[in-house]
């Protein structure tokens with residue numbers, strides 16, 4: 071049942087492509103009769119049964135250039151911030167869904183699926199949770215209440231939820247978040263069960279960074295999801311954030327995705343960007359195109375890799391320069407919303 075929303079969304083896209091493709095084929099001699107030449111990332115990805123998404127800052131949707139690229143190039147949208155705890159429940163029991171609702175509305179008008187991000191995370195967590203002094207039972211209730219309300223509100227609208235985000239340290243130990251230190255590792259199973267009860271439709275994911283290659287952290291993730299599956303916890307997918315560095319796509323990305331797929335899970339590239347030392351130059355941008363293509367190809371080679379989301383449309387909107395000093399140019403469109411070589415890299419790798 072969980073798959074229904076996703077399959078319907080992709081089906082609609084493929085149908086849309088078929089109609090559009092055949093009309094174009096008559097007008098455009100470069101396009102063959104099957105309409106095989108894709109005019110957007112969205113069409114190219116849909117033709118191979120994959121979604122391609124972007125993080126959206128709903129405040130930027132009033133910029134027509136931004137909204138047009140979001141609508142025409144992507145088949146999935148993730149709220150960059152609007153569904154996080156500090157936005158959705160800034161004080162206990164007071165909920166704000168305005169940004170998330172705006173995104174869902176935009177998505178529905180443009181035949182996008184919506185990827186929910188994120189229910190339980192140590193960051194962008196309001197002070198009343200972080201410093202509330204709750205004991206284990208109380209904090210678990212706070213967490214379950216939050217999931218009930220937020221996942222309940224969006225139930226039926228979302229294809230995925232990142233139920234928990236960034237639960238590990240890089241060495242594979244558990245991150246000492248307030249949830250971990252107060253409740254213990256069982257908070258993760260509790261969160262998935264609560265999300266399943268609140269929204270039986272969405273695929274439920276665990277999401278993290280630096281887990282793209284095979285390393286101590288992704289080994290720990292593998293062990294954790296194996297144990298959740300053994301316990302019958304409702305988990306459907308693993309999200310690999312993929313905030314990558316130029317020239318450093320892990321050579322074992324595909325192998326790593328495949329081992330999670332072999333557990334019966336979907337694998338999603340959830341937050342792809344590839345940053346470089348500034349300033350960018352043509353050599354770096356060519357390398358970046360290869361890197362983006364390499365990630366798309368790895369996903370295409372693993373049937374359980376259902377989609378790829380990039381973290382922001384343009385270099386102008388990216389979180390990277392603010393967080394990694396001296397680095398940037400990590401996105402697929404430049405500061406003027408012109409497609410970079412990475413765009414063709416992705417398009418070609420999707421088979422467009």
Ligand code: XIL
Pocket residue numbers: 150151235311341389
């Ligand atoms: C980032 C957003 O892009 C920024 O706008 C915000 O200020 C901080 O969070 N991993 C995640 C995302 O899971 O939620 C983060 O998004 C980037 C790192």
